[in-house]
Amino acid sequence: MAGRTLIFTGPPGSGKGTQAAHMRDRLGFVPLSSGDTLRAEIKAGSDIGKQAAQYVQAGTLVPDDIITGVMLAAVSRQPTSAGVILDGFPRTVGQAEALDDGLAAAGRKVDAVIDFRIDDGLIVERIVNRRICKNCGATYNIRFCPPKVANVCDRCGGELMQRVDDREDVIRTRLATYREQTTPLIEFYDRRGLLRSVDASREAPAVESDVVALIEALG
Numbered sequence: 001m002a003g004r005t006l007i008f009t010g011p012p013g014s015g016k017g018t019q020a021a022h023m024r025d026r027l028g029f030v031p032l033s034s035g036d037t038l039r040a041e042i043k044a045g046s047d048i049g050k051q052a053a054q055y056v057q058a059g060t061l062v063p064d065d066i067i068t069g070v071m072l073a074a075v076s077r078q079p080t081s082a083g084v085i086l087d088g089f090p091r092t093v094g095q096a097e098a099l100d101d102g103l104a105a106a107g108r109k110v111d112a113v114i115d116f117r118i119d120d121g122l123i124v125e126r127i128v129n130r131r132i133c134k135n136c137g138a139t140y141n142i143r144f145c146p147p148k149v150a151n152v153c154d155r156c157g158g159e160l161m162q163r164v165d166d167r168e169d170v171i172r173t174r175l176a177t178y179r180e181q182t183t184p185l186i187e188f189y190d191r192r193g194l195l196r197s198v199d200a201s202r203e204a205p206a207v208e209s210d211v212v213a214l215i216e217a218l219g
């Protein structure tokens with residue numbers, strides 16, 4: 001499916017990153033995750049990483065100009081023929097407006113926004129049990145989707161770790177930030193008729209079928 005620009009919104013732990021990866025495998029989309037991009041910048045010790053680190057660790061939002069610059073650069077590295085999924089960006093109306101301008105300059109527009117809906121209680125349970133492979137980034141849940149051998153990645157044998165911002169106190173901050181900053185964004189896209197939603201509290205395969213159906217309905 002060439003050239004579509006989709007946005008996945010939803011609170012941390014709603015499974016949008018997992019589904020973006022499935023859409024890469026099933027439909028050839030390029031997932032561009034703002035959180036992953038920032039973590040890579042922080043790990044590399046770049047200027048952007050240094051500016052972003054304090055916000056990411058605290059679970060608050062990185063300033064709009066920093067994240068917008070990074071994400072628009074990531075989109076413009078993709079050929080216009082490639083379908084892209086923006087995962088975790090935009091998160092504020094200011095970012096959404098900057099995105100519109102940047103996409104227009106890149107010959108794209110937002111085609112649809114899929115909102116992953118789920119209650120906070122379920123999210124906290126999912127995130128405190130989340131573990132990520134240090135090596136390949138594969139995600140596990142030690143309660144619901146554990147690796148075959150404790151602490152070892154099924155895919156590459158790498159060691160699993162917990163993200164520093166996946167602690168319960170930071171999760172609560174991230175959720176409060178999300179609800180406060182991102183609710184106006186959902187309304188912004190709803191008014192334009194671009195908003196779709198999925199019930200993200202279900203098992204991943206059920207959510208995946210709904211996401212595929214929504215994308216296929218775009219034509």
Ligand code: AMP
Pocket residue numbers: 012034035036038055056057059060061062063067087088089090091092095165174
């Ligand atoms: P995530 O992996 O999407 O939960 O993002 C991890 C952290 O990266 C967030 O808690 C923010 O500090 C930062 N971040 C990710 N995306 C954005 C964004 N669109 N705007 C501002 N900060 C962001």
